[in-house]
Amino acid sequence: MSDVAMIKKPDGLVPTTMKEVMDLSDLMSKSEMVPKIYQGKPGNVTVAILAGHPLGLNPFAACQSFAVINGTPSLYGDALLGIVKGSGLLSKIAETVSENGEVATCYITRRGE
Numbered sequence: 001m002s003d004v005a006m007i008k009k010p011d012g013l014v015p016t017t018m019k020e021v022m023d024l025s026d027l028m029s030k031s032e033m034v035p036k037i038y039q040g041k042p043g044n045v046t047v048a049i050l051a052g053h054p055l056g057l058n059p060f061a062a063c064q065s066f067a068v069i070n071g072t073p074s075l076y077g078d079a080l081l082g083i084v085k086g087s088g089l090l091s092k093i094a095e096t097v098s099e100n101g102e103v104a105t106c107y108i109t110r111r112g113e
Contacts, residue, residue, distance in 0.1 A: 014058055021049055024059055034063045047073065055083055077106075084108065 015021045025045035028034050038045045045063060051073050052062025065079035075083070084090050092109040 014053070015049070021046055021059075025049060028059065028063065034060075037068055038063050044068075056086065057083075081106075 013024075015024050022042070025042040028045045029038055029040055029042040032039065034045065038048065045059075048062045048066050049059045052059070052065060055075075057065055057079075061079075065075055066073040067076055068074070081093075089111050090108065091111040091113070092107075094107045095104065096107075097104045
């Protein structure tokens, strides 16, 4: 298992069995406090919870942190940066914006590299 596979244990209310995941997914899918892609779709909530767990995201954070692009869950940039910062593996971060403001670049250095 790599350093990145399990960054930290999720905080907050975290289901411990698949039944608990499914029950929570059903409840969350009935809420207007989750993004539209999850409303009325407990299967999508389940996938978000399962995808976010090894990254240290609790169920609510997982639903707020994933964008689905062509059927593939992808982390939003701010969520990814938060995970990296929370891992303790971040050595340095530098952000630049081009003079015309159209290109932003983020350089990240992992501790020890």
